[in-house]
């Protein structure tokens with residue numbers, strides 16, 4: 001028991017947290033208001049990452065809170081298997097409308113990690129049902145993040161997240177696109193489309209008859225905001241088409257506003273065969289995710305499903321399409337459309353870009369990257385300790401009233417879509433001071 005603190009901090013094994021350091025130096029959040037958090041002792045903290053990239057509408061939106069409360073009184077839970085409730089169907093149609101044409105069938109999950117593993121299972125099952133059982137290999141990308149379950153982790157490419165656990169067989173990886181010649185680029189870099197050709201090399205190595213799918217984030221988020229080189233995603237799409245490989249976009253960060261468009265697919269003009277969503281769907285209020293697939297993928301399972309009373313896709317979660325999550329998502333997507341979060345981001349992205357690139361000449365900054373309302377700084381490592389300086393910068397910011405994310409050798413920014421220019425400027429002023437102090 002940590003006797004220095006009034007609550008028991010010991011029992012909770014915190015996720016993706018330096019437990020020893022946190023429990024010595026707790027950073028507790030008690031409440032939220034708009035784009036701020038409030039600590040138990042009443043300090044206001046500007047939220048520089050929309051929670052964890054998920055609260056773009058700002059916190060505690062009454063429209064969402066009311067919808068969740070009303071739903072909890074009307075129907076708290078309905079069995080997800082073999083029975084349904086009206087809101088889950090309503091939400092699926094809404095997702096279909098809001099995602100690119102051609103992505104027409106919606107499978108609900110509870111997180112980005114579950115979305116990743118669900119999409120990978122759909123890809124393998126699809127090829128089996130089409131009589132091509134050899135197409136099993138799953139291709140990810142270095143520096144990719146697709147959550148922490150076995151499939152997503154195995155196609156993910158952040159070493160620290162994998163080395164303790166091993167990975168599932170039959171995966172491989174493209175190189176990442178973080179090239180030195182693109183340092184300090186605003187938005188999408190000019191160099192690096194050629195890296196998509198590595199997919200041709202993997203086809204030559206494994207043969208397309210053994211490859212089920214390629215999964216990438218439209219821009220890599222967790223590795224520190226790595227926008228795709230111009231033409232890169234288009235070329236991946238072409239190679240996938242040429243070799244009958246499914247293209248999966250993990251839109252868990254890019255979906256519903258972050259890029260300044262409805263989805264990353266819309267922003268970059270490339271439609272995948274399968275798109276994963278989570279975070280922004282409910283504005284972070286209730287866990288939920290979705291996998292949206294092409295009609296023909298769904299129909300393949302339906303057509304090969306055996307007698308009508310049989311389950312066509314033996315997959316799902318007790319909480320798939322949970323009524324509270326559906327109510328929250330419908331309210332959050334109403335807000336998305338009514339308040340035009342994609343438009344708001346598109347309008348303010350230039351200001352965000354100017355502010356973050358204003359830090360380019362500050363001490364220790366070795367790269368600045370941005371797209372829409374997402375940005376990251378790479379910081380010069382201490383010898384042998386790349387993660388230390390971002391931690392120090394983040395701790396300074398926390399003391400000064402700013403929450404930002406630190407990971408690897410980067411600090412990351414993903415403000416709420418509703419954050420105004422003065423708060424954006426304030427955020428980067430604090431970071432500037434932190435870099436000078438570091």
Ligand SMILES: Cc1ncc(COP(=O)(O)O)c(C=O)c1O
Nearest residue numbers: 111112113145146147250252253
């Ligand atoms: C692109 C991407 N995929 C998947 C995930 C995992 O989502 P979750 O933490 O909800 O499982 C994340 C989380 O940051 C993500 O950014």
